[in-house]
Amino acid sequence: MTFLVGTRGSKLSLAQTNWVISELQKQNPGSEFEIKTITTKGDTDTRALFTIDQKGIFEKEIDKAVAEKQIDFAVHSLKDVPSDISKSLTIACVPKRESANDVLITKDGFNLKTIPLNAVVGTSSLRRAVQVSRIRPDVVVKPVRGNIETRINKVIDGKFDAIILAEAGISRLGLDVKHSVLSTKDFPPSPGQGALAIVCRADDDKTISMLKKIEDKKSRIEIEAERALSDYVESGCRFPVGALAIANSGMLKLTVTAYSVDGKKSITIEKTGDIDKPRNLGQDVGEELQKIGIAEIASNWRESLDEWNKK
Numbered sequence: 503m504t505f506l507v508g509t510r511g512s513k514l515s516l517a518q519t520n521w522v523i524s525e526l527q528k529q530n531p532g533s534e535f536e537i538k539t540i541t542t543k544g545d546t547d548t549r550a551l552f553t554i555d556q557k558g559i560f561e562k563e564i565d566k567a568v569a570e571k572q573i574d575f576a577v578h579s580l581k582d583v584p585s586d587i588s589k590s591l592t593i594a595c596v597p598k599r600e601s602a603n604d605v606l607i608t609k610d611g612f613n614l615k616t617i618p619l620n621a622v623v624g625t626s627s628l629r630r631a632v633q634v635s636r637i638r639p640d641v642v643v644k645p646v647r648g649n650i651e652t653r654i655n656k657v658i659d660g661k662f663d664a665i666i667l668a669e670a671g672i673s674r675l676g677l678d679v680k681h682s683v684l685s686t687k688d689f690p691p692s693p694g695q696g697a698l699a700i701v702c703r704a705d706d707d708k709t710i711s712m713l714k715k716i717e718d719k720k721s722r723i724e725i726e727a728e729r730a731l732s733d734y735v736e737s738g739c740r741f742p743v744g745a746l747a748i749a750n751s752g753m754l755k756l757t758v759t760a761y762s763v764d765g766k767k768s769i770t771i772e773k774t775g776d777i778d779k780p781r782n783l784g785q786d787v788g789e790e791l792q793k794i795g796i797a798e799i800a801s802n803w804r805e806s807l808d809e810w811n812k813k
């Protein structure tokens with residue numbers, strides 16, 4: 503059988519999709535796969551930054567094609583998949599997660615301590631903007647647009663002294679670029695960062711069983727806890743947070759940090775829970791954040807985002 507696979511046309515999305523197909527072919531000899539690239543709003547609307555209201559800007563059109571049976575499954579970066587995907591679809595497979603860390607990319611191999619005073623740092627994430635300003639309040643953070651290669655070229659061309667990207671993106675592309683890995687303590691990542699989500703129709707048992715052969719249990723457990731937290735916070739305060747779950751030797755630990763608009767205040771909660779109930783852990787941490795007053799420190803996120811988008 504030939505499976506039709508949907509993906510964005512970016513180099514990263516194609517690299518991810520080709521990797522998934524090679525892993526599937528190892529476990530499903532004889533299955534054929536044909537890639538169909540689909541343009542998403544996030545690919546064309548380079549003006550607008552990732553504002554909170556534009557959920558699924560890199561996912562919606564591709565999952566629509568799955569739902570309408572134009573393709574059999576879609577390969578996404580999991581962190582770009584909103585929690586409220588159509589009930590007719592399912593994240594059938596989460597393959598082995600790559601690094602969840604962010605990295606600082608510079609032309610001359612600086613790190614966050616050694617980049618020059620008042621350096622211009624580019625990021626398309628308000629979470630990263632707040633995190634870098636807490637450590638280096640002198641640097642000037644500016645929004646940066648475009649796909650990974652385009653952003654890196656803006657550092658090489660001197661338009662930015664540094665940019666912040668996900669380590670998973672540069673490693674999947676095999677990019678040999680000077681970078682320093684940022685700790686998940688200072689830069690807790692977006693929920694699901696470094697993981698992939700393979701989405702198909704919830705009633706397509708044949709495709710689901712084929713995809714399940716490359717499921718990574720540890721990665722699934724971790725992202726389920728992170729997404730449950732993200733669902734909870736989105737439904738509550740709707741602003742970006744940093745979250746990382748680690749499943750190790752039978753234990754599941756979730757660490758979440760939320761920041762005030764100016765980055766001066768933060769709340770960090772670390773909790774362990776039942777490894778077989780990751781969503782419960784995510785919800786428990788969400789409830790604890792609500793109890794200790796996340797709404798207050800999260801107020802004005804929207805105004806700040808609008809301000810930031812105007813830079």
Ligand SMILES: NCc1[nH]cc(CCC(=O)O)c1CC(=O)O
Binds near residue numbers: 560579580668671697
């Ligand atoms: N839409 C942004 C996006 N979605 C997935 C990745 C990187 C790969 C990943 O996190 O799995 C990126 C780029 C970035 O954050 O640097």
